[in-house]
Amino acid sequence: MEEIEFSSLVINTMSDFKEIINLIIDVADKIDKTYSGLVYRPPGLIEITDYEELYVIGDLHGDFGTLLDILSSEELLDRLEHDNVKIIFLGDYVDRGDQQLEVLTAVLYLKLLHPEKIVALRGNHEAPPLLLPYPHDFSSILRGVYGTEKGILIYRLFFRLFQRLPVIARIPGKILFLHGGPPSTVLEAYSFEEAFSVGVPSIDDNTLEEILWNDPVESDITVQESPRGAGYMFGKKITEKTLELSGTSYIVRAHEPSYYGYKINHDGKVITLFDAKIPAYGILSAAYLRISRDADLEKGLENYIVTI
Numbered sequence: 001m002e003e004i005e006f007s008s009l010v011i012n013t014m015s016d017f018k019e020i021i022n023l024i025i026d027v028a029d030k031i032d033k034t035y036s037g038l039v040y041r042p043p044g045l046i047e048i049t050d051y052e053e054l055y056v057i058g059d060l061h062g063d064f065g066t067l068l069d070i071l072s073s074e075e076l077l078d079r080l081e082h083d084n085v086k087i088i089f090l091g092d093y094v095d096r097g098d099q100q101l102e103v104l105t106a107v108l109y110l111k112l113l114h115p116e117k118i119v120a121l122r123g124n125h126e127a128p129p130l131l132l133p134y135p136h137d138f139s140s141i142l143r144g145v146y147g148t149e150k151g152i153l154i155y156r157l158f159f160r161l162f163q164r165l166p167v168i169a170r171i172p173g174k175i176l177f178l179h180g181g182p183p184s185t186v187l188e189a190y191s192f193e194e195a196f197s198v199g200v201p202s203i204d205d206n207t208l209e210e211i212l213w214n215d216p217v218e219s220d221i222t223v224q225e226s227p228r229g230a231g232y233m234f235g236k237k238i239t240e241k242t243l244e245l246s247g248t249s250y251i252v253r254a255h256e257p258s259y260y261g262y263k264i265n266h267d268g269k270v271i272t273l274f275d276a277k278i279p280a281y282g283i284l285s286a287a288y289l290r291i292s293r294d295a296d297l298e299k300g301l302e303n304y305i306v307t308i
């Protein structure tokens, strides 16, 4: 499929009240399921067990143009149909940007078309009911597009879908993916499952807040207050304990605007990706990761960052 064709599919779907409802309902059934090469471990972990090439995309915040640019420069729409590629989105599809509904519809549409190849993680803007971010203008966008009554209904459907999005992905032995950062409770945890609420009925509220909101800090302090008013800043010791518990070598996360689209912390063990080239952030480039199955990750994951 060409980008122009995909773009009009997305716009036609979001412009039709019934079509968008159908998309939300259909995709809700697919976001937390096991497929070939993607193992779902409830309530919020996806294990990526097979891929030829993996792409990782950070915050989009309504930047549909950058999403289309990435899909186009990597020929991903075509390759999703023929190759064993996987795309991990790190969350924050909505709020701030002009084309939030387009971005969210596009990501969900890709998941609907290729459920075994797309992982759509949750960001802090796909918020839990008691922890709304600021700004949270997504609901007013929906009221603008569909009118008040229908807009509120669509918002509620999206909001329910957000509660079901997985919050962590892992390539066993290699990389852990999440939106914000590991919870500070990893320091006292005995296992990965305990630390990240895997295999329990629901994710602990504080764990969820930290996974969605935390940011790295270059300091020997284990944890410190965050200026965001939610989550914490995590130091190197938390990164080291997380890598040990999860049996991985790197943490890939998003959440923080970075001038070149990426940022490296904790001696290269924490990589931040950001892809919202919108005026609110004034960043120069967006960045994503492209990792093939045979990539030698030992020499540093930062070597696989691509800027656009």
Ligand SMILES: [Mn+2]
Pocket (backbone or CB within 6 Å): 059, 092, 123, 124, 125, 179, 212, 254, 255, 256
């Ligand atoms: Mn965020």
